[in-house]
Amino acid sequence: MSDLLAALPARGKIALALVVAALVSAPLLVDRYVLSILLLALFGAYLGQAWNILMGFCGLLSLGHALYLGLGAYASAALYVKFGIGPWAGAFAAIALGVAAAAAIGWLGFRFRIEGVYFSLLTIAFAEFARIGFDNLPWLGGAAGFFLPVRAEEAGHWHNLRGGPIFFYYLALAMAAGALVLSTTLRASKLGHAFLAIREDAQAARALGVNVTRVRFVALFISAAMTALGGVFIAFWTNNLFPAQIFDMSRSIDIILAPIIGGVGTLFGPIVGAFLLVPLGEALTEALREFGLNAPGAKALVYGFLLMGIITATPSGLWPWLARKLGLMEKQP
Amino acid sequence: MAHRTGLIDRRSVLAGAGAAFASPAIVRAQEKTLKIAILLPRSGFFAQAGQSCHRGALASAKVLADLGYNVELTHVDTESNGDVARTQAEKAINDGAGAIVGAFESGHTLAIAQVCEQRKVPLVINVAAAPQITQQGYQYLVRNFPTGGMLVTNGLKLVNDVARAANVEFKTAAFLHANDTFGTAQRAAMDAIFPKLGMPFQLIESIAYDPKAQDLSVEVTKLRSINPDLLLIVTRAGDAIKLTRDMVRQKFEPKAIMSPGSPGLYDEEFFQAVGPYADYFIYNLPWANPKAQMTRALEASFKATSPKNRFDLDSFNAGFTFEALLVAADAFKRAGTTDGPTLMKAIKATNIADHVMIGGPIAFTDRGDNVNIASASVENLKQTPTVVFPADAAAAKPVLPMPSWQGRT
Amino acid sequence: MSGPDNEPLLAVIGVVKRFRGLTAVDEVSLGVRTGEIYAVIGPNGAGKTTLFNLIAGAVAPDEGEIRFAGARIDGQAPEQICAAGIARTFQIVKPFPDLSVIDNVAIGAMLRARDMQTARAQAGDILRKLDLFDKRGQKAGGLTLPDRKKLEVARALATRPKLILLDEVMAGLRPTETDRMVAMLRDINRTDNLTIVMIEHVMRAVMALATRVHVLHHGASIAEGAPAEVTRDPRVVESYLGMKAAH
């Protein structure tokens, strides 16, 4: 927390306080539709930050983060449904499974020096492998899906993550805020500097005594654990899991769009990106409806063009540009 | 705007009136129209099916108006994305939707179901087969669509009926299905139900194929080596084309190819793609009753709203989408209010005898399933889906065994 | 003189490294005593940088042995060797371009600092010594080449090594800067008793600093001794200085 405040100039602190206050009071101020959008943005910000720790800090481009999300979701859901073990305990299993998968990828990747684009393709391969594997796993429903019971009498059982949209909104808010604090603390720590050194130049980092393999594993583990925890959220929030949806390549792409558009490697980039892209999608839907254009695909078409435009115009993401304009720059200590 | 015609079932009106009088909940002003939001995956992965359902929704407006129902339909694209389905459901309810119809895909349907549950707005499911949907405990949903188990049970029974009617005997069968949500649910039902039904033939192999497969040639080669009398298939729209092409190329000719309920074999694109080879496929699934008055009304409207379509009706998708709207409209008429709990009570009390799909009256169990949905055997004859069983709805006799691929034009 | 049994601080014993049949380092042996400034010279392609890579652990030798402070280090990973007390610079500088100058150095200091605050404080001290303190907030990628060379040295020093391997850190510096670097290195060498092994083409620096010089040619040692001695060795003149003179 102190690291977070230290990283911001006075104006930034005020802006952050205002945003936090607005988000905390949002359920009182906005209707449920807007709240559902905010929830998606917060959750997107959370996952974006998890991915950003691996890519933005440590320079490892994972294009298969849906893997950890899906494993976390299935692990916690299976424990809950099959053995009656609640999500808090399930979260540990989810994290353990996510980290185990990360260990396998890391072992292959780092042991055999699979780097750059090859590492990215390795992550895709694992996610796809898991998708097909779960599609063919009858114990967890296979492709037909895995379902959590939704019982009215459990509605208030928050300890089992059984709650309404406001509960999940605050949960997403807490997770996003937690991820921000964690990212900031990490970034300011020795470990975080080791991440950055590896991202910038692994060989130079090694020569300065950084154990590159070990530190990369740590980054991968933290990122996978956070993402797997996100999977627990998804499982208990949506109550149904389908391998074709949760492990899909498009899910991995969704996770990484926000941090890249917002600014890879920055603390606030993933958050800014998520709070831009999610409402942007909704705004496009609305705008096209206003124009009376009821053509399926038109929205995605515009969205695709906008992605290309943004990434061409602001190479290092929107947040660094925005922060400069507004004087909210993260301080370089 | 609304014309009263003689089409409304008197019983349902009476039932509705009875419910209205019996219900003390109606205290608020009586709304004149019910806004229904129809959420369908019209772009993205499920676009083909979503747009097929959408054509049904477009055709429904006039039919419902003619039947004297005051409903206003809004059409929403879920983009084949569960998150979009959820937020758009919230949006639709914000914009005044008193009921929601959708959403073709089981995951999206459940995302919407959650919103509807929390906001006490009824969800009438047009298409979604996962049995769990009505087992998860949602109060504000009904499904006018068979579960995978119902489809398979009815479908397998019809296999026997049709075989007997055509005097054909099968000794062996193989089951080929897409390994997607629907296909796997069907497979699970098949594994559970087949042994219990005492079918006169043996199921020698079940083969799951990758729904992302670019072609099915190896799958067909495998089938050829098994050489069953009967091929049971559960495909998706495009797969049926690939499958047929490879079966013709490899001259694989079982006595019959039947589907115990799956999309693909009745879609216009299937006929377009394989032409005469589309004939003699038989699929046992719920179907619009060609002899029902309401079906004709829907067909007439369908022709006007989708003039490019070769068929009178997308009998499956359009039929179910219409019926879902009918359920909501009918309940509104009886309840006389858009108040969610009251409307839901009316929906649960639905009893519509005259409707589109073959089967008994539309009515729902406590869980919200309609167990009266029947399946018909439909055979592609002269490149047109034709009901061949049961006899009271049949437009032709079943052609079995399947004539050879060769010599078709 | 280090170690109880008079073993040199760094001992390279009969080390061989081949790349695809080409012998880059051919049975090279040398010993560097604590506090020495030891220069390795030779024409381009003589195997000097490969020798550094072998000592620093970037590549493992095919034959031979490398010992540091009494323990074998050949085949160890670069980070282990750095932790043991050997720091290195790269001939082609490798700054962390997107990080600030002070963070670049602090990452080196991290190795032996309790926390980042300490590391950053130590980094500040080193930057002052190298006249880079004023540029501490700049991104390293934006520095001029001479500054990047200095940063390379600063970062290596920040790991608080017993021995530092300097790979052509004078190249590209202006004469005045070379002199400052020479003075700084001599200063550190004296006050901290830091052992320096340097590859250098700038003979002015070699002559000014080195206590001993080792000459490589085609991967093999051809001479070793005091700078003045070595430069008079006819083989050296022929192989290296001779070439230069021919220019």
Place this chain on the structure above:
Amino acid sequence: MSFSLYVEVLIQGVLTGLVYGLMALGLSVIFGVVRVVNFAHGEFAVLAMYAAFILFGLFHLDPIVASLPIAAAFFVVGYMLQRTVVQPFVTRPQHEQFILLVGLSIVIVNALLLTFGPESKHTDLSYSFDSYSLGAVLVDKARVYGAAAALVVTTALFAFFRYTLTGAAIRAAADNLTGAAVVGLDVKRLYAISFGVGLACVGAAGSIMMALTDMTPMLGPSLTLLAFTIVIVGGLGSMAGALFGGMLIGVAEALASVIASPSIKSMVSFSLLVLVLALRPQGLFGKAEA
């Protein structure tokens, strides 16, 4: 029966693999030279399929024949695309290139959806449903023609790289970019030509695929993944590797379908991919980097 089953499945795997190999070759050429991974590759294949579909509708042009004009058109598209949109990204990090091309793929898919609708499209060819019989073994005519066409295009490409000056220049640029710039080659132009050649491959392959199967706008991502798998297994930047990788993946998936279940066949390709990455990262046909 069993033996002929395996023979047949092997032949199918090889023939289909050749066509996919040609598609993958495009990815390989682009990456080998421009060092940009074309994440919209499958979408371009689908675009080519639609182009073949239109040409068939207008002129009744066989998609296998149409592969030539479509390849030419795609060359121009690729050339322009590299010059205008992709060039600024050549020096930018991989994840930014990724977003650009993901954006492009979203644009292609949805433009196709808007224009043609979601229903699958096909071409009616005289040989669509025919096959050759060799004893008990049946081989589709369409697949034979498609594979032959893929071989012809690949041979032409091979000749281009081997015998033309531009081809030699591209190879030089792929081997040593700085060197190429130093000897005065216009690197930007070479990039554009390479991107063009890469898209020409995928254009030809997509067009040929239209003779084999049918297509919907949503087919793209799985084709992109397939191309990746083939290229990694065969070796990025190796022409023979792409073709061989295509055949290997084709055969492996076909065998997996027969021996295990067709639903897990992609798992076999991904396992192959991981194995190759671990044991021979340069791919089966790739040259080890110095």
